[in-house]
Amino acid sequence: MSDAESPATTEPTDPTREHETDFDPVSVFDGDETMDLRPGADNCYKCSVCDTACPVAEVDDDFPGPKFQGPEQWRLKRKDGGEIDDSIMSCSNCMRCDDACPSGVPLSQMHNTARGEYVDEQMDKLSREYVRNRILANYGTLARLGSKVPRLTNLVMGNSLVQKINEKVLGIPSERDFPAFASQTFREWWHERGGANVENEDKRIAYFHGCYSNYNTPEVAKALVRVFESFGYEVVVPRQRCSGTPMFANGMLDDAERAAGVNVGEFSDLLEAGYDVVASCTSCSMSLRQEYPELFELSGIEEVAANTYEALEYLRIHEDVRGALDDASVDDQALAYHAPCHARNQGLDRQAVELFRDLDGVLIEDVGDSCSGISGTYGWKEEKYETSMKIGEEMFEHMRDATGEVGMTECPTCSMQMEHGTGYDIKHPLQLLEEALC
Amino acid sequence: MPIREDVLVVGGGIAGTTAALAAAETGAEVRLLSHKKSTLRQASGLIDVLGAVGGDGPIADPFEAIERLPDDHPYRVVGAESIHDGLRFFDDVAGDVYAGGHTDRNALVLTHGGTIKPTARYPESVAPGLASAAADTLLVGFAGLTDFDAPVAADHLAATGVPFEIDGVTVRFPIEFRDDARTTRLAKALDADEDRVRKRLTDAIDAAETDLDYDRVGFPAMLGDDHAAAVRDELADRLGAAVFEIPTGPPSLLGLQLEELLFDALDDAGVRISAGNPAVGYEAADGRLESVTVDRRGQAVPYHAAEVVLATGGLVGKGIDSDRESVTEPIFDCHVPHPSDRYAWSEDDAFGDHAFARFGVVPDDDLRPTDDAAEPHFENLRAAGGVLGGADVAREKSAAGVSLATGAYAGRRAGEEAT
Incomplete structure (x- = not known):
């Protein structure tokens, strides 16, 4: 039995529902307790504004767009024998449609559930696409193995022959370079360091580092620790699994629920001890805050969702970061900042530029509101690679136009795409904060 | 703080x-x-x-x-x-x-419902279509875009007593997209002049049935994006008439x-x-x-x-x-x-x-x-x-x-x- 076994589901949270007489709840999957999406579908008045916000529809004329994937598909499959249209697999889960809808339709939730149903019931489990998606969705597991022998893994994955084989056998585009594994993971560093340097009963955070800053960019995770400690926070680094983002995006909801079970269990215990949950990756924070309570019913999930923050967001709420930066300076640098879609959806898309544009030594430019196009595992699929690069073109162009030749973003896969399209090094805002304050 | x-x-x-x-x-x-x-x-x-x-x-x-x-x-x-x-x-x-800042008075703009709306400021792409100008007007709609029915809108406007002749035609957009194509997609095609779509659009209008010898042509507001002025100029040039946009419902490019x-x-x-x-x-x-x-x-x-x-x-x-x-x-x-x-x-x-x-x-x-x-x-x-x-x-x-x-x-x- 896995340590990630999910706890029993709880009863539906809204006890008033069953007393409503004019409400006809319809379950999404037969015989389960997934929340009812009918009110969401009914709220859509077909203004099509979501379609104009969709980066995939922007470049792919065959993609029907979020209005179809959400409310329309949901209605169509109410009919007997109604199947999910396979175009659901072309949705990149950027979630921009959520933010575009003036009527509160939970589009990304509808997409996630439809994709989950499609993968469960209609996708061939022996197909190359399924196997490849399962591998990509479980990147964290792959990384755990690979990072045990980082140099060897980097050598093998960087080999062009291996890349060709990956493309032919798995459908992973050979144009993309696998992100290198760090020689020491963040967690190894943390244990070697002896854990936290600061103890503080009043200010304490539980760090959700996610997979990427553990295995690939521990410098981001270390920056978080040092910055938060400089503000007097006690940091803990609990056991954790993937946030689930790549699993949602690939319709692997069972995998995601297992991972969520571990994360919710670990972090909800800490909430009781006065910790808040802080993430350095905006997709991780998005997942814990929005997708967890939308998709799963786990004990403590609402509390975890309601107490999760992105790192810079948390500091800006609780500390005088602006004041601290007033007296600080860094080596002269020009940065081309890209806001990840998932940061945008949490209302975080402007905070880095807002904070750093007054910092001595920094010239920071926002490269616009387009999507980077990679959307996690999406751009890692051979058949999506071209779409991914087409979506990214606007961002690449704006990055090249910007003064800076170093990129900045919060999202690991956006940073891969930014580097892939421009060759620039990419920084995380926490690293700049570390330079300024530590 | x-x-x-x-x-x-x-x-x-x-x-x-x-x-x-x-x-x-x-x-x-x-x-x-x-x-x-x-x-x-x-x-x-x-x-x-x-x-x-x-x-x-x-x-x-x-x-x-x-x-x-x-x-x-x-x-x-x-x-x-x-x-x-x-x-x-x-x-x-x-x-x-x-446009419109030159006066305190209202301008009268044609709407996609075929009515006339008094307004104080309007996009410059709308300006050549004001109802106060006595210029014979052809409205052009696209088959499949149900929000704007050009012949119906033209009939409505004629009934309001506008000081010019008006007619409406429906043409197929020269590039075939999905049936529910987004207006932004059409705008983008015109913007980039994909497959010479500007010329093909004016050819389609020339071939459409109307007895009107029009001075200006009105389209739903989706004539390009980054290069909107160039789109309008080229269409006007090819049609030999002024070109203007009619404001639309959502998603509204204007x-x-x-x-x-x-x-x-x-x-x-x-x-x-x-x-x-x-x-x-x-x-x-x-x-x-x-x-x-x-x-x-x-x-x-x-x-x-x-x-x-x-x-x-x-x-x-x-x-x-x-x-x-x-x-x-x-x-x-x-x-x-x-x-x-x-x-x-x-x-x-x-x-x-x-x-x-x-x-x-x-x-x-x-x-x-x-x-x-x-x-x-x-x-x-x-x-x-x-x-x-x-x-x-x-x-x-x-x-x-x-x-x-x-x-x-x-x-x-x-x-x-x-x-």
Whole structure:
């Protein structure tokens, strides 16, 4: 039995529902307790504004767009024998449609559930696409193995022959370079360091580092620790699994629920001890805050969702970061900042530029509101690679136009795409904060 | 101290952006909060000031008609000077992308429903299509785009007695897209002139059946994006007639253009913007607001400010909320007068004089929302735009003007008080 076994589901949270007489709840999957999406579908008045916000529809004329994937598909499959249209697999889960809808339709939730149903019931489990998606969705597991022998893994994955084989056998585009594994993971560093340097009963955070800053960019995770400690926070680094983002995006909801079970269990215990949950990756924070309570019913999930923050967001709420930066300076640098879609959806898309544009030594430019196009595992699929690069073109162009030749973003896969399209090094805002304050 | 500015504006429409610009002009530090992407992409892109009073219109000069409005109308509260102020902000922002600033009088614009709308400012792409110009007009619609039926619109316009001949034709868009193709996709095809689509479109119009020897041709507003002027020029050149756009419903490209103009202006003015989360409450002490609470995915985060402008819109924009029992202003719970009998809220006639259309907060003479005893709820809270009661902006065709005038006033006053 896995340590990630999910706890029993709880009863539906809204006890008033069953007393409503004019409400006809319809379950999404037969015989389960997934929340009812009918009110969401009914709220859509077909203004099509979501379609104009969709980066995939922007470049792919065959993609029907979020209005179809959400409310329309949901209605169509109410009919007997109604199947999910396979175009659901072309949705990149950027979630921009959520933010575009003036009527509160939970589009990304509808997409996630439809994709989950499609993968469960209609996708061939022996197909190359399924196997490849399962591998990509479980990147964290792959990384755990690979990072045990980082140099060897980097050598093998960087080999062009291996890349060709990956493309032919798995459908992973050979144009993309696998992100290198760090020689020491963040967690190894943390244990070697002896854990936290600061103890503080009043200010304490539980760090959700996610997979990427553990295995690939521990410098981001270390920056978080040092910055938060400089503000007097006690940091803990609990056991954790993937946030689930790549699993949602690939319709692997069972995998995601297992991972969520571990994360919710670990972090909800800490909430009781006065910790808040802080993430350095905006997709991780998005997942814990929005997708967890939308998709799963786990004990403590609402509390975890309601107490999760992105790192810079948390500091800006609780500390005088602006004041601290007033007296600080860094080596002269020009940065081309890209806001990840998932940061945008949490209302975080402007905070880095807002904070750093007054910092001595920094010239920071926002490269616009387009999507980077990679959307996690999406751009890692051979058949999506071209779409991914087409979506990214606007961002690449704006990055090249910007003064800076170093990129900045919060999202690991956006940073891969930014580097892939421009060759620039990419920084995380926490690293700049570390330079300024530590 | 955490998130704090001199002035916090709640709402990202025309009223909110105008208030933020007006506050910034006083030298105040300003933050604008917007729940979602701006709803301006639902808007026509026209800037109406006043087109009718009590159902009588069209009005030629909005400024002359103001005194005929009821006493509690927002225009009567802030006065004509504030309307001019608001238009000045708008003209600065819009530059030569908009026309109409040369006069106080209304222009008459053709709508996609085949009616004529009095408006104060209009995109320059709309300008060649004004109803006051005696130029014979061909309207062109696209098969499959059900929002605009050119022959029907032309018939309607002819029936209104426009001073020119008018006809409408429907053509197939030269490139075949999905049946439910987005208007932005058509615009992009024209923008990039994919597969010589501009020429092929004019060929299709030349081949369409009309007896009219037209001077100008009107299209639904989707003629390009980044290269819109070049698209119009080429179409005009090939057709041998002037080309203009007709504002559309959502998703409205002219509304999108307006949104970009306003948000670029906010950036230029140094206004901080937080979009993506709703304001849900407040903290106050001694009759003054200390902060507005923003729900960031479950966390209640206070945004501190010395002065606050409420610009969250009316019933449609969700700045005013209603259920079967009552009508409320959901963030600050400001007083919204309404009949206790729900059936008195509306008339049977769909286009009638509905009470609900005028629901909103009641301002004092400094635009501060007042309670049922006519006292301001908070010393440092002002309201602007659709959240204000007393105007039936749909019937009066005054939505943008009310937002500009009250936004300019509330923003300036907030900035003055805060600095």
